[in-house]
Amino acid sequence: MKEQYQATLAWLQQYPELHTLISLSLLILGAWIANWVVKRILVRGIYRALRSTSIGQDKVLSHSHVVRRLANIVPALILTAGIKVIPHLPEAVVTVVQNVCSAFIILTIALAIAGVLNLINTLYQRRPNAHLKPIKGYIQVVTIVIYAIAAILMVAALIDRSPLILLSGLGAMAAVLMLIFQDTLLSLVASVQISSSDIIRVGDWVEMPQLNADGDVIDIALHTVKVQNFDKTITTIPTKRFISDPFKNWRGMQESGGRRIKRALYLDQTSVHFLNDEEVARLRRFMLLDEYLDRKDQELQDWNTKLAEHGKEAVNTRRITNIGSFRAYVEHYLRHNPNVHQNMTLLVRQLSPTADGLPLEIYCFTNTVAWSAYEGIQSDIFDHLLAILPEFGLRVFQHPSGADMRELRPSLHLTP
Template identity: 60%
Template sequence: MLDIDQALVGLNAYPYLQTLIGLGVLAILAAVVNWLTHHVLLRIVRRALSLSLREEAETFFHEVIARLANVAPAIVIYQAVLLVPHLPAAAETVVRNVAAAFMILTVFLAITGGLNLINALYSRRPEARQRPIKGYIQVGKIILYLAAAILVVATLLDRSPLLLISGLGAMAAVLLLVFKDTILSLVASVQLTSNDMIRVGDWIEMPQLNANGDVIDLALHTVKIQNFDKTITTIPTWRLINESFVNWRGMQESGGRRIMRAILIDQTTIRFLTPEEREGLKRFALLDVYLAGKDKELAAWNESLIKSGRDPVNTRRLTNVGSFRAYVLAYLKVHPGIAKDKTLLVRQRDPTPEGLPLEVYAFANTTQWEAYEAIQSDIFDHILSILPEFGLRLFQAPTGRDMRGLADSLKAEPGL
């Protein structure tokens, strides 16, 4: 007993040692409370919420309850720091202010997490597509962030928030003038990040700024894009919010890249097929299903017309362009480079003075540039080469050689 009394008397002689011991005990106490909160209390709450077997319970746990759990050790520090012996009043004030600011920030983050949960729940409703509330949620979060910032700064400075707000009013005009570009860039950066509009590595296209390449750097004021010709385009961050751009990330993540290209068919070569030509189409294995279905369809249609004594001109017949379109579609369906789970069309567009556009709309099963171009070229190599087999010709504007050939033929005519 005497030894303990002597030790206490010795400690009284060293107030700084008492302060260090007190701070150590405070840190241990805060750590214990933090451990109990996260490893005991939160587990009990999570187990209770999991009984509902709903995804919303898990989201509510992570977004709100798990964040609020961080308040517990801060409360311990805020209250128990007054018990640390010989701690200067200024240090007590600083520690309590920091703990209070941390609690304010934590509570506001939990509230914003609750707003995220509200938006997630609402987005599942049928009317969410027509009347989304994401914009209102973002405005509410901005207001909360501003309020949290004012309260945190006021707490750290140990001043009234009203005093801080009044001071901000006087400085607002100067700050907006001096830091205009920085404020615009900061707001743009927050919007780009929070909405996941752009990431490093994304392929974006912004023709008005001659940008078409991969994002290599995202900074507060600028975004750097390495174009495919290896030049670097630097874009102010705020312009990505004020102006439109194309982000090809969705295409890359989908695993397929669109092919949308048309060939122009000479419209003077489009006609009905003769019986001999129709029989000749049976050489194409890809047209077996198409021809069998058309034979039944046309026979049923034309039978009633023939019985009524109508002129054969009223009957339906196969055309070379329709058969060619069916062939191209069948060819794409068996092509190994075409994605079968995505849209696949072969369609006619409006006729033009340059010919009838026959468009292929499909998706390659790769997003690699070289492989994509190879697949696309292979398809159109085949389409252009097989075209004459259907009695069709590709439209091409007359060249100088065509003109010379026409002139020579005219000269060879007698009497010219």
């Protein structure tokens, strides 16, 4: 067998091109076999062994390609070592192949490290408080640094020079790099400020009208923040805009447990008047007004008694008004409403009269922050107030409509 091998080798040496071609073919075949063995046998064996453990049953870990990417290094190492023994190859070809394989190995390792970092971010997001301190932006910064170092090492490997030579030239390129990576640096600073100051979190409801963003934050990355608007559209906002531009974060409302109602009823000012005894007696039917009317009646009697002779004239006395009684009724109604948060500010106040009527503002908080429930509670409150308003002799102000003009037309008809 040995003599036959030597005879074959001696015969191939007579044909150097054929010898080189066969040697290259055997090298490539060996690299392919090694790649097949590593991926089909070794890697699969590792995955099957891991499936018997709790780690291997995790879909995120089982679907990661870190091990498969590292397996690509094996054929590259075989090509790097084997190309040197191929006979009759020019030295330049050997150097080029080795340099390309070295660059490929560096790229593979960089991709594997980036895969590990993404895996770390995925596992971190499973923590219940991960949305409070997202690390995705930092992961992306580390990934960029790794790719930058890998690019320098790859270029150094391809040109067969020391990477220190390339690094020494980066000082002169600092200004250019600052210009190129300006957005990245600004986004990095913004991400650090957002994280340290707890400005926004994943899940926060934010509102930025200048960018038509009004919805929930679904992702915070290095360069962008994604907001899912309430119409299910996605608005992508540069991270640095959350530092430079004003925006509203509704997290405080969501954490407080109550959502504010601030709305006014516009009353017709001509319907405001003093109540006579009959009207006061009719208002005593309201359970919520018993205490108010008794207290107010005693207060007015004490006041009017001090007027002596001047108290005989009604214009000098204090009397109960329908709008004051209605304001007291609204406040007591809100105090007894189980859907209104009683430990937060509750006001029923008059605002300055306007051309559209006298605003009676209701300022309170619901005991829920859910949007649909909040709107339902608010609507129920104003449904009741609008319906009960005529009982107090008050009217809601509204501009005349076409129907009002048609009703007015017969009374304005003049006969010749």
